[in-house]
Amino acid sequence: MLIDTSAYIGAWPFGHLPARSAAELGRHLRSHGIARALVSHLGAVFAPDPMPANRTLFAETRRRPALVPVPILNPALAVWSEHLDECCRLAPALRAVRIAPGYHDFQLDSLRVSALCAALQERRVRLIVNVRFVDLRLDYFALKIQSAGESALHDFLRAHPRLQPLLSGLTLAELRTLQRLGGRFVADIPFVEWLYSIESLVAQGAQTRLMFGSQTPFFVTQANIAKLESALIPASARHAIGWRNAARFFSLPGA
Amino acid sequence: MRVIDLHTHPIFLRAGRRRADVDRLVAESRARGVVRMVVLGDVLVHGRTPDAGQIARINDETARVVRMHPDFFLGFCYLNPLLGARAVEREVERCVAGYDFRGLKLELANNALHPSMTPVMRLAARLSLPVLQHTWRTRPGPERRQQSDPEDTVALARRFPGVQVIMAHLTACGYRGVLEAKGVDNLVIDTSAAFPEAEILEYAVAQLGAERVVYGSDLPIREPAVTLGRVLGSRLTAAERRLILHDNAQRLLRLSPPC
Ligand SMILES: [Zn+2]
Helix, strand or coil: CCCEEEEEECCCCCCCCCCCCCHHHHHHHHCEEEEEEEEECCCCCCCCCCHHHHHHHHHCCCCCCEEECCCCCCCCCCCCHHHHHHHHHHHHCCCEEEEECCCCCCCCCHHHHEEEEEHHHHHEEEEECCCCCCCCHHCCCCCCCCCCCCCHHHHHHHHHHCCCCECCCCHHHHHHHHHCCCCCCCEEEECCCCHHHHHHHHCCCCCEEEEECCCCECCCCCHHHHHHHHHCCHHHHHHHHHHHHHHHHHHCCCC | EEEEEECCCEEEEEEEHEEEEEEEEHHHHHCCEEEEECCCCCCCCCCCCCCCCHHHHHHHHHHHHHHCCCEEEEEEEEEEEHHHHHHHHHHHHHHHHHHHEEEECCCCCCCCCCHHHHHHHHHHHCCCCCEEEECCCCCHHHHHCCCCCHHHHHHHHHHCCCCEEEEHHHHHHHHHHHHHHCCCCCCCCCCCCCCEECCCHHHHHHHCHHHHHECCEEEEECCHHHHHHHHHCCCCCHHHHHHHHHHHHHHHHHCCCCC
């Protein structure tokens, strides 16, 4: 069994990636043995207002319990709290919200981000911070997007010691640095890569903070499944990373 | 499933040197279906422009790895073309005659169109050695003096049609790199490096044919399970997969088919 913490519907403007509907994504993930996925709509990343894409996400996932909708909010917008209210109305059991520094015009140390973090903690909704969606070295040549750096992430974790966000898209080096610096966070695995990466992280006790993510549709879905399956780690660690950590962290019913 | 991994660095920045490390890599690779592995050397351990002594030590280290499992590993001779025609020739002859190396590896000393490449390519033609060129999409500017854009590597292959060129790093070459390679039959692209981006492998096969793509992992920078998973998880036919994972490399390295 696998729970996927990083899967997306909708179109990405660069490359020739499949732009799936929720129904198509659900079928695709099921065919790979992924029982459940946290899903966001890529249309919310580049649009000036993320809500049309978020509304589509909620509508398409409403009758699909395998797909857990995670709206992408933009704290740079003055109306972010109204957007959060609407998301909570559309999905009364909202599990998480994503933000995308680097893609939206805000800094992690801004007042609005702090207010968003407080509002999420009050509502018991988890925060996912997308450090990157793609390998920025190979992004469309005219784009100048920068990922949130290690020090900005570390400062953010220190400023919100009880938040424990999911940092999505960390590389192995970034993950190791943030672990060394301390701070409460969990992380997904799609951008974690080096020979024996999962094995070495588990040996250092990181199995409680890692979660499986396929990064569909950016990556070949099978690739990160194979990464987890091939790692020489105890079965308990494989289950923890594969689904148990995510089930507990996001309080997913029936998992 | 039989796999030839055409792009590896079992020793990278000095890590992986111990016999136990190499033995584990071989055992796990074999379990995954890998039957042969090309060792390109610890190419960045002395920076981008190693001197002749450093080049020789890197190639000696490659030979040491190959000797541990000669039925599994094949060595490529790492070169710095900027050291000049005589130094290049001496090193290639030493490694081919002494170590039975099967190809040449070029990294980031110079762009593929630098004049110092001419003696390298003539040597490759004379000895029938394939040339594996590190390639990464690179805008015009200072970096391009050392790093080859797909446009440069493809131009090199066009200039020397008698040499088999392996353009490294499909994902980093990108869609533009795939299109550059159209119609250049002495050039194949390897699947090594970068994250397992969806769809680009299918695109390369559709544009170039599965005969023009070869599997490489770039381990240890990449996880072999991921690099294999990206091929196995792509929408390719079984025959296309077999060409990419094994048959193309077997032909290119002139390995005899298994009995
Ligand atoms: Zn390499």
